[in-house]
Amino acid sequence: MNKIGIIGKPLSHTLSPEIHNSAINYFNLDLIFEKWELEKVNLKQFFSEAIKKNILGGCITIPHKENVLEFFNDYDDSVKRIGAANWFKIENNKIKGFNTDFKGFERCIPITLLRNIPEKKCIVFGAGGSSKAVVEALYINKAKNITIVNRTIEKAKSISDKYKNIEIKVAELYSPETLKNEIENADLIINTTSVGMSSGPDPKGNLIGGYNLKKNVTGIDLVYSPSRTPFLKTISHFDGTVVDGVEMLIYQAQIGFEILTEKKCPVEIMKTALKLN
Numbered sequence: 001m002n003k004i005g006i007i008g009k010p011l012s013h014t015l016s017p018e019i020h021n022s023a024i025n026y027f028n029l030d031l032i033f034e035k036w037e038l039e040k041v042n043l044k045q046f047f048s049e050a051i052k053k054n055i056l057g058g059c060i061t062i063p064h065k066e067n068v069l070e071f072f073n074d075y076d077d078s079v080k081r082i083g084a085a086n087w088f089k090i091e092n093n094k095i096k097g098f099n100t101d102f103k104g105f106e107r108c109i110p111i112t113l114l115r116n117i118p119e120k121k122c123i124v125f126g127a128g129g130s131s132k133a134v135v136e137a138l139y140i141n142k143a144k145n146i147t148i149v150n151r152t153i154e155k156a157k158s159i160s161d162k163y164k165n166i167e168i169k170v171a172e173l174y175s176p177e178t179l180k181n182e183i184e185n186a187d188l189i190i191n192t193t194s195v196g197m198s199s200g201p202d203p204k205g206n207l208i209g210g211y212n213l214k215k216n217v218t219g220i221d222l223v224y225s226p227s228r229t230p231f232l233k234t235i236s237h238f239d240g241t242v243v244d245g246v247e248m249l250i251y252q253a254q255i256g257f258e259i260l261t262e263k264k265c266p267v268e269i270m271k272t273a274l275k276l277n
């Protein structure tokens with residue numbers, strides 16, 4: 001039987017099987033969804049055997065969105081621009097990478113904020129695969145005031161350096177004095193790190209704890225397990241608008257599933273699978 005699935009590690013937190021099985025059942029497709037929990041060293045063997053194992057494609061999550069690129073034969077424009085992939089599709093014996101995080105994230109930004117994004121101060125925590133998609137979405141929507149905050153400053157700088165016609169600021173995570181002014185004046189704060197993720201490196205961590213946020217700030221957390229992260233609780237504490245990671249997860253999944261199967265599953269079906277309706 002043909003297979004699709006998810007590549008990542010850890011995968012204990014993933015909601016992708018529920019989401020995609022709901023779409024497979026909705027269209028009554030002859031497909032199974034598998035979890036491929038792989039170390040970086042196992043990726044080469046996985047992709048070299050994928051075709052003979054009847055794998056049609058799948059999604060890619062932490063920490064492999066950049067690690068997978070060297071095993072692809074072709075890249076969608078989204079991957080060329082962003083430098084990370086969260087989906088792959090195998091067709092005519094070729095493996096092609098796609099990035100749907102970018103569109104999925106864009107759909108999560110509240111519409112009035114999105115329209116006014118050029119005047120807004122945006123902070124992006126993290127400089128991994130998903131941060132690249134988030135920064136690209138902000139840039140495409142003409143954000144002019146973006147700061148990337150990361151533990152490893154070189155990674156933040158390498159994202160910022162890609163953008164030649166705007167200045168994207170970078171800041172080191174553990175420099176609270178420098179960060180105070182940035183964070184306390186932000187209109188939109190996005191967490192793209194795995195801090196706060198239940199099966200991640202720092203489940204109770206909160207990168208905006210201890211700051212006095214602007215009233216009406218918007219906070220988007222890409223972490224979706226748990227749905228109410230310490231980050232989002234702090235945003236609520238300042239009467240801010242909260243967008244949890246499940247929303248983006250569903251949008252990026254809908255687009256990815258459509259790339260693989262050419263069928264657009266209603267988001268309501270995917271939400272019902274997660275008991276959100």
Ligand code: NAP
Pocket residue numbers: 061062063064065101104125126127128129130131150151152155173192193194195197200201202221222223224245246248249250252
């Ligand atoms: P990634 O490429 O591995 O990047 C991880 C990021 O988290 C890096 O910036 C890393 O900093 C930072 N980080 C990790 N541990 C940290 C710690 N203890 N303290 C401070 N920073 C730390 O991962 P990714 O693919 O971007 O995914 C990141 C998170 O977003 C995951 O929780 C993933 O599930 C979630 N996500 C959700 C969606 C969705 O649809 N909702 C989509 C994409 C991603 P360094 O660079 O210093 O290592």
